Amino acid sequence: MPWTAREQDDAGSCAAAAPTSVTVGSVFKVGVFGADGRMGSEVVAAVQAADDMELVAGVDATDDREAVRGADYVVDFTHPDAVMDNLEWLIDHGIHAVVGTSGFDEDRLERVRAMQAAKPGAKVLIAPNFGIAAVLMMHFAQKAAPYFDSTEIIELHHPNKADAPSGTAYRTAELISQARHEAGTGPMPDATTSEIPGARGADVDGVRVHSLRLAGLIAHQEIVFGTSGESFKIRHDSMNRASFMPGVLLGVRRVADLTEPLTLGLESLLGLD
Numbered sequence: 001m002p003w004t005a006r007e008q009d010d011a012g013s014c015a016a017a018a019p020t021s022v023t024v025g026s027v028f029k030v031g032v033f034g035a036d037g038r039m040g041s042e043v044v045a046a047v048q049a050a051d052d053m054e055l056v057a058g059v060d061a062t063d064d065r066e067a068v069r070g071a072d073y074v075v076d077f078t079h080p081d082a083v084m085d086n087l088e089w090l091i092d093h094g095i096h097a098v099v100g101t102s103g104f105d106e107d108r109l110e111r112v113r114a115m116q117a118a119k120p121g122a123k124v125l126i127a128p129n130f131g132i133a134a135v136l137m138m139h140f141a142q143k144a145a146p147y148f149d150s151t152e153i154i155e156l157h158h159p160n161k162a163d164a165p166s167g168t169a170y171r172t173a174e175l176i177s178q179a180r181h182e183a184g185t186g187p188m189p190d191a192t193t194s195e196i197p198g199a200r201g202a203d204v205d206g207v208r209v210h211s212l213r214l215a216g217l218i219a220h221q222e223i224v225f226g227t228s229g230e231s232f233k234i235r236h237d238s239m240n241r242a243s244f245m246p247g248v249l250l251g252v253r254r255v256a257d258l259t260e261p262l263t264l265g266l267e268s269l270l271g272l273d
């Protein structure tokens with residue numbers, strides 16, 4: 001069932017969603033796609049708890065998207081198979097989108113840019129990871145990459161995750177590959193000539209990514225760098241899904257003012273690029 005502002009009022013338990021300390025004009029009117037999911041339900045709670053935000057509606061797979069029509073912003077945590085259609089609808093309706101759903105490669109990003117060119121107005125922020133420490137992990141990995149002969153990524157997630165490798169690992173690999181390319185670093189040494197398929201992980205832009213799915217985990221990633229006589233590891237752990245919420249709310253607050261129609265990652269919002 002979709003959550004609506006009216007239902008919150010009726011329930012009488014979500015006073016934070018109807019802020020009294022700010023003028024109506026400065027309230028961020030937010031909708032949530034994937035509202036019944038693990039992330040979406042956290043976003044619903046975070047929006048309701050934010051003094052400067054009002055939850056217009058939460059929409060899940062079987063609900064009508066029209067419920068978010070009154071929103072200026074929609075946060076999408078759905079499924080890689082659903083998110084492109086959701087984005088098309090949001091862009092068409094001039095609603096800014098803050099997207100956490102994974103599955104974005106260059107082809108998809110190009111399609112989003114094309115949608116925005118055809119119907120300018122709505123800004124789109126797609127962040128492979130809204131954890132502030134996770135963004136720092138990716139940033140530091142990019143900085144370290146040119147100094148090492150070898151870099152591999154191990155991502156570890158809960159077993160209910162639909163996609164592999166994770167969006168974070170995919171983006172980290174892209175950033176590492178880009179940094180190595182810009183620095184003129186050669187290919188990574190690897191003498192493997194005999195292999196059971198998958199044993200060396202997935203090749204993402206020349207970076208090997210190994211995906212573990214383990215009960216009890218949330219979201220974790222380790223980047224292992226190696227060079228002669230030294231190795232270096234960067235590790236990030238998300239202990240709960242609330243950890244993503246400061247980044248999501250930052251995205252909502254800033255997306256409309258972003259310079260480009262489409263922004264990938266939280267880096268520019270954190271002054272990291």
Ligand SMILES: NC(=O)C1=CN([C@@H]2O[C@H](COP(=O)(O)OP(=O)(O)OC[C@H]3O[C@@H](n4cnc5c(N)ncnc54)[C@H](OP(=O)(O)O)[C@@H]3O)[C@@H](O)[C@H]2O)C=CC1
Pocket residue numbers: 033034035036037038039040059060061062077078079080082086099100101102103127128129130131167244
């Ligand atoms: N960027 C980041 O920081 C993070 C990104 N993620 C990503 O977010 C996505 C969601 O993860 P998670 O919350 O764990 O997944 P869940 O499966 O728990 O939640 C997804 C929800 O979206 C619903 N849904 C599916 N299609 C639609 C649609 N068209 N419209 C509205 N709702 C829909 C699903 O319904 P149903 O189950 O009925 O299909 C489900 O309730 C994944 O891609 C994940 O990788 C996750 C954590 C952090």
Ligand SMILES: O=C(O)C1=N[C@H](C(=O)O)C[C@H](O)C1
Pocket residue numbers: 102128129157158161162165166167168169218219220
């Ligand atoms: O599905 C998840 O849980 C997560 N998905 C994102 C990803 O694919 O990178 C972000 C985080 O790793 C949690």
